[in-house]
Amino acid sequence: MEQHLQDLYEVLSKVDGYVYPNEIELNWSILIVLYPYITGLVAGAFILASLERIFKVHILKPTYGIALLTAFSFMLVATMPLISHLGKPFRAYEIMITPHSSSAMAIFGFVYLWYLMVVLLLEIWFDYRRDMIIWAQETTGVKRFLYRVLSLWTTDISPKAVALDNRIGYIVTVIGIPSAFLLHGYVGFIFGSIKANPWWSTVLMPVIFLFSAIVSGIALVMLIYILLTKVRKLKIDMECLDTIAKYLFYILIIDFVLEGLDQIHRIYEAEESFEVLHKLVFGKLFFTLFFMQGLFGTILPLLTLGTFQFYKPKEKIRKIIYLAISALILIGVFFMRWNVVIGGQLFSKSFYGYTSFKTGMIGSEGYLMAAVWLIVPFIILSFLLWLLPPWKKKEELPETQGL
Amino acid sequence: MPQHLKRLIGVFAVFIILFLILHYLLTPSSFGELGHYRAKAIPENAFKELHYAGSEQCSKCHEDIRKDKAIGFHAKLKCEVCHGPGLKHALYAGQFKAGQLPDSLLLYKPAERKDCAICHQFNAARLKIQFDTINTSMIHQINAIEHNPFDKITKVEFKCIECHNPHQP
Numbered sequence: 001m002e003q004h005l006q007d008l009y010e011v012l013s014k015v016d017g018y019v020y021p022n023e024i025e026l027n028w029s030i031l032i033v034l035y036p037y038i039t040g041l042v043a044g045a046f047i048l049a050s051l052e053r054i055f056k057v058h059i060l061k062p063t064y065g066i067a068l069l070t071a072f073s074f075m076l077v078a079t080m081p082l083i084s085h086l087g088k089p090f091r092a093y094e095i096m097i098t099p100h101s102s103s104a105m106a107i108f109g110f111v112y113l114w115y116l117m118v119v120l121l122l123e124i125w126f127d128y129r130r131d132m133i134i135w136a137q138e139t140t141g142v143k144r145f146l147y148r149v150l151s152l153w154t155t156d157i158s159p160k161a162v163a164l165d166n167r168i169g170y171i172v173t174v175i176g177i178p179s180a181f182l183l184h185g186y187v188g189f190i191f192g193s194i195k196a197n198p199w200w201s202t203v204l205m206p207v208i209f210l211f212s213a214i215v216s217g218i219a220l221v222m223l224i225y226i227l228l229t230k231v232r233k234l235k236i237d238m239e240c241l242d243t244i245a246k247y248l249f250y251i252l253i254i255d256f257v258l259e260g261l262d263q264i265h266r267i268y269e270a271e272e273s274f275e276v277l278h279k280l281v282f283g284k285l286f287f288t289l290f291f292m293q294g295l296f297g298t299i300l301p302l303l304t305l306g307t308f309q310f311y312k313p314k315e316k317i318r319k320i321i322y323l324a325i326s327a328l329i330l331i332g333v334f335f336m337r338w339n340v341v342i343g344g345q346l347f348s349k350s351f352y353g354y355t356s357f358k359t360g361m362i363g364s365e366g367y368l369m370a371a372v373w374l375i376v377p378f379i380i381l382s383f384l385l386w387l388l389p390p391w392k393k394k395e396e397l398p399e400t401q402g403l
Numbered sequence: 404m405p406q407h408l409k410r411l412i413g414v415f416a417v418f419i420i421l422f423l424i425l426h427y428l429l430t431p432s433s434f435g436e437l438g439h440y441r442a443k444a445i446p447e448n449a450f451k452e453l454h455y456a457g458s459e460q461c462s463k464c465h466e467d468i469r470k471d472k473a474i475g476f477h478a479k480l481k482c483e484v485c486h487g488p489g490l491k492h493a494l495y496a497g498q499f500k501a502g503q504l505p506d507s508l509l510l511y512k513p514a515e516r517k518d519c520a521i522c523h524q525f526n527a528a529r530l531k532i533q534f535d536t537i538n539t540s541m542i543h544q545i546n547a548i549e550h551n552p553f554d555k556i557t558k559v560e561f562k563c564i565e566c567h568n569p570h571q572p
Contacts, residue, residue, distance in 0.1 A: 018527065093429070097425070097426055097430055098430060098439070100439050117418070125411070151407075152410040154407035154410055156406055161407065164405060164408075168408075
């Protein structure tokens with residue numbers, strides 16, 4: 001009897017007010033925070049690449065290749081947090097073998113596959129095929145073999161063939177933009193369509209996720225570009241960096257306004273869930289929402305980038321500030337995902353209480369596991385940058401540049 | 404068509420064919436026969452070992468208790484909720500004389516305070532009983548530690564069933 005009460009006491013010490021028994025433990029923890037975060041980085045990086053290719057913002061040329069390879073590296077890892085969250089990870093393939101059309105998650109498998117195989121892989125292949133053939137002639141050993149395999153043992157680099165590559169690459173990118181919107185809008189849809197959860201259930205969710213994804217992806221490419229030029233001891237292209245910052249600023253405004261609109265709508269509507277959400281926002285989410293996401297992740301970058309549109313400090317200072325701003329935005333968007341995923345599970349669907357959440361360091365749902373899935377894409381990216389360095393691409397002849 | 408496009412289409416064709424082969428090999432044989440699930444899952448579960456007999460089986464031998472229970476607060480409570488799974492007992496107990504049942508066929512007799520507290524311990528989340536109704540979906544709640552804990556003279560702990568007939572509380 002005493003033991004029974006002791007156990008109950010320990011469980012209830014995590015709880016404020018009244019929660020249903022299945023709400024005490026959070027089923028979706030830090031790995032599920034990472035899933036929309038990493039997918040968002042992919043979509044954002046791709047949108048930046050498409051700015052150069054489709055929207056002809058040629059000043060962004062130095063980041064085009066980096067953005068594509070970054071999107072690809074993160075895409076390869078995007079599903080890993082989900083799979084390592086599963087109790088039976090080796091059964092994950094079943095979602096693709098017997099998918100049910102009413103399952104949002106099962107269809108995501110195909111959206112993911114489409115984006116990985118038809119968009120990213122094809123665009124990179126058509127973009128690099130000519131270079132891989134040239135590099136295969138210039139190198140020896142394993143690297144030469146890799147280039148041969150990756151270019152599918154093709155040798156045709158005639159102007160006609162390269163022009164065709166460019167044209168197909170262009171078409172793939174055109175298809176890629178709505179696909180990137182679909183990919184990340186879909187992640188928002190998975191949360192937004194859970195009607196039992198008032199913190200998630202809003203039609204704006206896919207749009208908010210999409211714009212925060214674009215913000216985070218652009219910030220990531222900006223950060224990687226600055227660090228990469230530093231490592232390679234090259235002079236940074238400030239004009240390119242300023243242009244990225246300009247787009248980052250515009251999209252951050254849209255993102256901020258959309259999130260604000262969502263909250264204003266919630267406040268004005270003041271549904272029966274309002275009180276519990278109000279207390280959640282000013283209680284358990286206060287620090288992560290107002291400071292990490294709001295102040296450091298949005299307001300501060302917004303003010304700084306906004307100021308830069310009128311007044312530009314010296315290049316050296318600007319570069320450091322851009323580095324800091326991109327890091328802040330990346331942290332801010334991470335906490336946006338945190339506030340959505342974790343916040344949505346902290347309050348009871350009875351609207352009468354709250355539970356609490358604490359993640360450990362080790363274990364399959366711990367911080368270390370999450371850190372692994374954040375580091376792995378950078379390792380893949382380093383390998384890809386070694387194998388397919390965008391800066392070593394040979395200039396094409398004018399007549400092959402095509403579209 | 405240029406050579407490199409042919410090769411690329413070839414690679415995609417191989418990938419799609421590989422996916423279709425895997426799809427064929429990995430889809431369970433009875434999948435989709437009856438619906439979007441494995442039809443064989445039904446017999447697999449149907450042939451699992453049974454443990455519960457059901458109250459109708461109990462009343463065949465314990466008709467007196469069924470009658471007692473039928474008019475009390477516990478009328479809707481099934482026997483095996485308190486006494487545990489009783490299929491073996493129902494099948495084989497009839498072969499033995501009363502009082503000579505082997506241990507393996509004996510059912511649990513919940514007699515301690517903790518047994519009753521499983522349901523009746525105060526819990527703010529449960530519907531509270533209203534004394535002007537006899538709605539049996541609501542449960543009497545008591546504090547199992549404070550509710551008549553022991554005899555004030557002998558200091559011996561009371562058992563719930565000393566005052567309440569568990570079959571007709």
